[in-house]
Amino acid sequence: MTAWRTVQGRLHSWDVSTGVDGPGTRFVAFTSGCPLRCLYCHNPETWRLRDGIPATAGEVLDRAAGFRRFLEVSRGGFTVSGGEPLLQPAFTRALLTGARELGLHTALDTSGFLGARADDDLLAATDLVLLDIKAWQPTTYRGLTGGELTPTLAFARRLAGLRKPVWLRFVVVPGWTDDAEQAAGIAEFAAALGNVERVDVLPFHRLGVPKYERLGLRFPLDGVAPPTAEIVERVREQFFAAGLTAV
Numbered sequence: 003m004t005a006w007r008t009v010q011g012r013l014h015s016w017d018v019s020t021g022v023d024g025p026g027t028r029f030v031a032f033t034s035g036c037p038l039r040c041l042y043c044h045n046p047e048t049w050r051l052r053d054g055i056p057a058t059a060g061e062v063l064d065r066a067a068g069f070r071r072f073l074e075v076s077r078g079g080f081t082v083s084g085g086e087p088l089l090q091p092a093f094t095r096a097l098l099t100g101a102r103e104l105g106l107h108t109a110l111d112t113s114g115f116l117g118a119r120a121d122d123d124l125l126a127a128t129d130l131v132l133l134d135i136k137a138w139q140p141t142t143y144r145g146l147t148g149g150e151l152t153p154t155l156a157f158a159r160r161l162a163g164l165r166k167p168v169w170l171r172f173v174v175v176p177g178w179t180d181d182a183e184q185a186a187g188i189a190e191f192a193a194a195l196g197n198v199e200r201v202d203v204l205p206f207h208r209l210g211v212p213k214y215e216r217l218g219l220r221f222p223l224d225g226v227a228p229p230t231a232e233i234v235e236r237v238r239e240q241f242f243a244a245g246l247t248a249v
Contacts, residue, residue: 011093117157
């Protein structure tokens with residue numbers, strides 16, 4: 003039996019999606035557990051590792067194999083998301099390795115905060131990294147996420163050194179990341195890396211509010227409205243000006 007099949011982890015859920023989790027149609031495995039507490043998080047049900055469903059990598063990949071032809075035709079693949087996949091590095095490595103053996107394009111969706119846990123074998127099995135840089139100023143990052151920015155930047159530089167393709171993600175949050183300085187700093191940093199293929203500029207939304215209500219939690223950004231289309235376009239233009247493709 004292939005060694006990766008028996009690696010155990012905790013899975014929140016899985017889904018098949020198009021356009022948001024990497025190129026083409028993707029089988030997305032959402033792992034449980036996350037060390038950050040982003041104020042705008044729309045999946046609070048994934049925070050705690052213990053709330054996940056026990057599963058082996060083989061069980062997850064057997065499910066994905068049923069969609070293999072569909073994924074191949076759409077030029078899609080397999081994405082490990084979360085939560086934060088690098089909270090369970092062995093499980094994530096096994097999922098990516100198994101997906102590669104199925105012949106699928108692989109993607110890792112991460113904040114980079116736990117990037118040091120991604121060993122060389124895990125990254126060797128990863129075709130694309132979807133990397134969230136949530137803010138540029140360290141104090142803003144800490145206030146927005148509860149974590150530190152430095153590990154994410156170090157991980158981004160490591161990926162650049164490996165020439166690993168990256169799609170950068172940046173969420174525009176009014177009052178937090180919508181000022182010009184935030185986008186300008188990230189744009190300059192990303193342009194210098196040389197491996198950022200595109201930047202997804204994502205407007206903050208309130209679609210996760212009902213989940214907070216069901217969990218008996220207060221939504222931290224209650225009362226904050228999504229950014230205007232003009233602000234989102236200005237942020238995109240800042241990435242364009244740095245020579246990056248922004249969508």
